[in-house]
Amino acid sequence: MKKILPLITIVLIGSLLAFVLMPDKKSAPEFSLADLNGKTVSNADLQGKVTFINFWFPSCPGCVSEMPKVIKMAKDYRGKNFQVLGIAEPFDPPESVREYVQQYGLPFTVMYDSDKAAAKSFGTQVYPTSFLIGKNGEILKTFVGEPDFGKLYREIDAELEK
Numbered sequence: 096m097k098k099i100l101p102l103i104t105i106v107l108i109g110s111l112l113a114f115v116l117m118p119d120k121k122s123a124p125e126f127s128l129a130d131l132n133g134k135t136v137s138n139a140d141l142q143g144k145v146t147f148i149n150f151w152f153p154s155c156p157g158c159v160s161e162m163p164k165v166i167k168m169a170k171d172y173r174g175k176n177f178q179v180l181g182i183a184e185p186f187d188p189p190e191s192v193r194e195y196v197q198q199y200g201l202p203f204t205v206m207y208d209s210d211k212a213a214a215k216s217f218g219t220q221v222y223p224t225s226f227l228i229g230k231n232g233e234i235l236k237t238f239v240g241e242p243d244f245g246k247l248y249r250e251i252d253a254e255l256e257k
Contacts, residue, residue: 121234123148123226124216128182128206131193136180136206138232145177145254146228147247150208150219152186153195158223161241162199168244168251169203176230176255179203182213184222229254 127137149165151158169179181203183192189207196205208214217226227236227250236250 123228123232123234126213126216128208128213130204130206131189131196136204140178140180141228141232143176143230145230145251147177147179147225147251148182148217148228149179149223149225150182150184150214150217151223152184153191154187155222157240161223162201164241164244165203166199166201168248169201171248172251173202177251181205183207184211184214184219185209186222227251227254230257 123138123141125138127135130136147165147168151162153159165179165181181196181201183189183205185208189209192205192207195201206213217224221239223238223240225238225242226234227238227247229235235254238247
């Protein structure tokens with residue numbers, strides 16, 4: 096009995112430390128931007144949906160490379176509780192963003208982050224950078240560069256099942 100009590104105490108303390116030190120899922124930062132049609136999009140639009148937020152711009156080679164896969168993902172999950180939001184950074188003028196969206200038929204909401212306020216609040220520094228947001232507005236995963244879309248689809252599917 097004397098040997099078991101210290102072992103139980105160590106396990107209990109270890110469990111409590113693990114619980115306290117486990118990182119909480121961080122909520123998506125506050126943002127509010129007008130989409131290309133003038134409609135305001137904000138954190139309120141994240142609630143209840145699994146959301147993929149993609150920070151990009153048309154002259155970014157990595158962004159252009161991954162965009163067909165982002166478009167396909169938006170189409171693959173159409174009609175489900177999922178959305179893609181594109182946030183274009185001001186490395187290109189708004190006209191270039193509009194032209195790109197029209198030319199490639201982006202099937203999701205695109206906003207122009209003219210002062211990089213949204214990028215700063217999310218802490219993006221490299222492009223493309225994307226965030227998978229859960230139904231409760233928490234950041235599930237951050238992708239710097241192009242994600243592994245096979246893994247991403249599995250993560251989206253798992254979150255949609257919740």
